[in-house]
Amino acid sequence: MNVVESFGLGVSYRGNWALRDCTLAVPEGHIVALVGSNGAGKTTLLHCAVGLATPTTGEVTVLGGIGAGSPDALERVAFVAQDAPLYRHITVRAMLTVAVNLNQHFDRNLAEARLATLDIPLDRRIGRLSGGQQAQLALALALARRPDLLVLDEPLARLDPLARHEVMAVVMSAVADEGLSVIFSSHVVSELERVADYLILMSHGRIQMVGMIDDLLANHVVLSGPADEAERVAELFAVVQSQHAGRQTQFVARIDAPMDFPKDWVAENISLDELVLAYLREPSVSAMSGPLAVSANRAGM
Amino acid sequence: MRVALIQHRAALITIFIAFVVLVIAIIIGRDAVSASYASYLAAGCTLAHPTNISVCGNTANSFADIPSFTPLVIALRMFPLVIGAFVGAPLVAREMESGTYRFAWTQGVGRTRLLLVTLAMLALIVTPVAVVLGFLLGGWYIHPYAVINIAVGSHWQSGLFTTTWWMTPVWTLFALVLGTFVGAVVKRTVAAIAATAVIVGGILLAIGMYLPRIFGIGAVASSRILLNGMNSGPLNMIASYGQGPAGSWLVRAWYTGPSGRLLSIKAANRVSVHVNSLFESKGGANDPHAPTRWLALHHYTYWVSYQPADHFWILQAVVGLVPLAVAALWVLGTVRIIQHSRS
Numbered sequence: 001m002n003v004v005e006s007f008g009l010g011v012s013y014r015g016n017w018a019l020r021d022c023t024l025a026v027p028e029g030h031i032v033a034l035v036g037s038n039g040a041g042k043t044t045l046l047h048c049a050v051g052l053a054t055p056t057t058g059e060v061t062v063l064g065g066i067g068a069g070s071p072d073a074l075e076r077v078a079f080v081a082q083d084a085p086l087y088r089h090i091t092v093r094a095m096l097t098v099a100v101n102l103n104q105h106f107d108r109n110l111a112e113a114r115l116a117t118l119d120i121p122l123d124r125r126i127g128r129l130s131g132g133q134q135a136q137l138a139l140a141l142a143l144a145r146r147p148d149l150l151v152l153d154e155p156l157a158r159l160d161p162l163a164r165h166e167v168m169a170v171v172m173s174a175v176a177d178e179g180l181s182v183i184f185s186s187h188v189v190s191e192l193e194r195v196a197d198y199l200i201l202m203s204h205g206r207i208q209m210v211g212m213i214d215d216l217l218a219n220h221v222v223l224s225g226p227a228d229e230a231e232r233v234a235e236l237f238a239v240v241q242s243q244h245a246g247r248q249t250q251f252v253a254r255i256d257a258p259m260d261f262p263k264d265w266v267a268e269n270i271s272l273d274e275l276v277l278a279y280l281r282e283p284s285v286s287a288m289s290g291p292l293a294v295s296a297n298r299a300g301m
Numbered sequence: 302m303r304v305a306l307i308q309h310r311a312a313l314i315t316i317f318i319a320f321v322v323l324v325i326a327i328i329i330g331r332d333a334v335s336a337s338y339a340s341y342l343a344a345g346c347t348l349a350h351p352t353n354i355s356v357c358g359n360t361a362n363s364f365a366d367i368p369s370f371t372p373l374v375i376a377l378r379m380f381p382l383v384i385g386a387f388v389g390a391p392l393v394a395r396e397m398e399s400g401t402y403r404f405a406w407t408q409g410v411g412r413t414r415l416l417l418v419t420l421a422m423l424a425l426i427v428t429p430v431a432v433v434l435g436f437l438l439g440g441w442y443i444h445p446y447a448v449i450n451i452a453v454g455s456h457w458q459s460g461l462f463t464t465t466w467w468m469t470p471v472w473t474l475f476a477l478v479l480g481t482f483v484g485a486v487v488k489r490t491v492a493a494i495a496a497t498a499v500i501v502g503g504i505l506l507a508i509g510m511y512l513p514r515i516f517g518i519g520a521v522a523s524s525r526i527l528l529n530g531m532n533s534g535p536l537n538m539i540a541s542y543g544q545g546p547a548g549s550w551l552v553r554a555w556y557t558g559p560s561g562r563l564l565s566i567k568a569a570n571r572v573s574v575h576v577n578s579l580f581e582s583k584g585g586a587n588d589p590h591a592p593t594r595w596l597a598l599h600h601y602t603y604w605v606s607y608q609p610a611d612h613f614w615i616l617q618a619v620v621g622l623v624p625l626a627v628a629a630l631w632v633l634g635t636v637r638i639i640q641h642s643r644s
Contacts, residue, residue: 001405050407051406051407052406052407054641071409071411074407074408074409074410074411075409078405078407079403079407081400081403081404081407082403083400084398085400085401085402085403085404086401086404086406087307087308087401088399090307090308090310094307097303097304097307098303098304098307098308099408101303101304101410102304102405102409102410102415103408103409103410104406104409105408105409138404145408145409294348
């Protein structure tokens with residue numbers, strides 16, 4: 001079952017396309033990192049998935065074909081929006097009451113247990129909680145709904161490193177305990193590898209790369225060699241990005257199968273950081289979705 | 302219900318305080334008029350027999366200490382405006398402005414159901430408040446005024462007509478829903494409050510101004526009513542002291558000529574002046590039939606249209622159902638807006 005599927009998805013705000021031609025299928029059981037630069041369309045894609053945004057073109061479904069934002073989807077998909085918008089003027093306890101009344105299957109005991117573990121007082125007004133505590137509260141409220149899919153929009157933004165760690169620890173623990181699928185968007189690429197096992201890379205409103213992180217890393221290498229051979233070598237591989245420094249050239253290249261590399265060229269494993277940055281620096285490959293697009297695009301160059 | 306109580310606690314507390322203050326003001330005001338009312342009743346004057354001008358009229362005039370009920374009527378007329386601006390307008394606007402809609406609209410209940418249930422809950426809270434206030438003011442408080450001086454305390458007057466136990470909740474619900482709609486359109490709390498106050502205030506003013514025209518709908522025309530002055534044009538007065546059926550509201554008067562056609566304003570004024578002179582110079586005060594005889598002799602007819610007393614609640618229902626129907630449209634409009642609202 002795919003937890004999110006989109007076909008030709010596009011969202012336009014007053015003529016400006018925030019999202020365009022997004023075709024996607026995210027299988028269940030993963031922690032999916034949604035990465036992209038500012039304005040890449042991450043939030044819009046997530047809002048489409050939770051029913052907050054209405055597609056201008058195409059369609060999006062969740063949890064095996066349920067219309068995003070439909071009553072069934074709302075029961076099974078929990079969403080934590082960017083900056084964890086909660087009612088700041090009421091207490092944590094009152095917020096729990098609100099959540100109980102807005103959801104059929106809200107597990108108040110679970111939420112209270114999580115909040116107790118995190119030392120978040122129930123009688124405190126939400127506006128007086130720290131940013132990390134508000135994020136934890138929003139997460140606890142979402143998890144207490146016992147969703148099949150948890151969608152988090154920039155859950156780590158504005159959090160200090162310790163709070164980031166704690167938030168992601170809660171997410172990891174919930175995934176281990178409940179077996180739910182998670183999609184979260186983030187700018188903090190360095191922490192993705194530790195948490196996520198599936199990656200969606202977006203750029204300029206389009207999906208640029210999708211896949212299991214291990215597969216993506218295995219299928220890409222950093223090639224370094226003499227600059228005077230760069231042109232010849234570039235024709236042998238699907239080059240994502242090239243950098244020249246003096247007599248040395250460095251390629252980020254995609255390889256479909258184990259292969260021999262040219263003499264005098266060194267192939268090194270690529271980190272997730274390098275892979276993401278390489279794609280983000282090459283918006284020209286964003287016209288087609290998925291890593292396969294790289295070879296197709298490059299072949300046409 | 303609990304969600305509405307938690308989320309809108311401040312507004313609801315404000316409403317409760319306003320309610321208590323109004324009730325206390327009404328009770329104090331009613332107490333002040335009670336002594337005069339008792340004296341009036343002791344003089345044998347009742348609402349059923351208010352025609353004895355010499356006794357009851359003079360007795361009524363002697364009550365100089367009766368406080369005016371106008372401030373309370375104005376306060377009650379403002380009640381829908383306050384509800385619309387401070388409860389209805391922020392309902393969606395605050396969610397949009399603060400971003401909490403991203404929480405509220407992604408919960409299991411769904412945005413449409415959440416809006417409708419919240420609106421229904423708020424309606425369940427404000428409606429009884431409005432009914433009680435309308436009943437206390439329009440029924441209990443005004444009654445002595447209506448008995449002492451029927452022309453002053455008539456429930457047909459626009460201020461009192463729109464503050465009955467039926468119209469007060471109707472306009473309150475209308476304002477609540479309109480405020481919600483405006484908030485969904487504007488998406489800014491303060492701007493929505495201001496816009497709602499202006500729109501609801503304008504509508505209530507317009508209703509007050511156009512009520513005389515509304516009273517013309519379904520009015521009964523009679524050629525047997527003889528009014529002091531025999532003026533033509535809008536009347537807008539209670540049929541007091543025997544001038545017209547008891548408890549009825551006189552809407553309009555006009556003259557028709559020998560051919561049965563409506564006289565022009567100029568001609569009607571000429572006739573009116575002459576008829577009036579009959580009252581004065583030809584002993585009309587002692588012979589009230591002199592004007593009638595003169596009109597019959599010259600084939601003129603004086604017509605008065607009026608709303609009979611038993612039309613009061615029919616008109617209340619009709620005038621009240623229109624805003625309720627419009628409010629239903631506002632609800633549909635708000636639902637449509639939030640369903641298609643994009644983040």
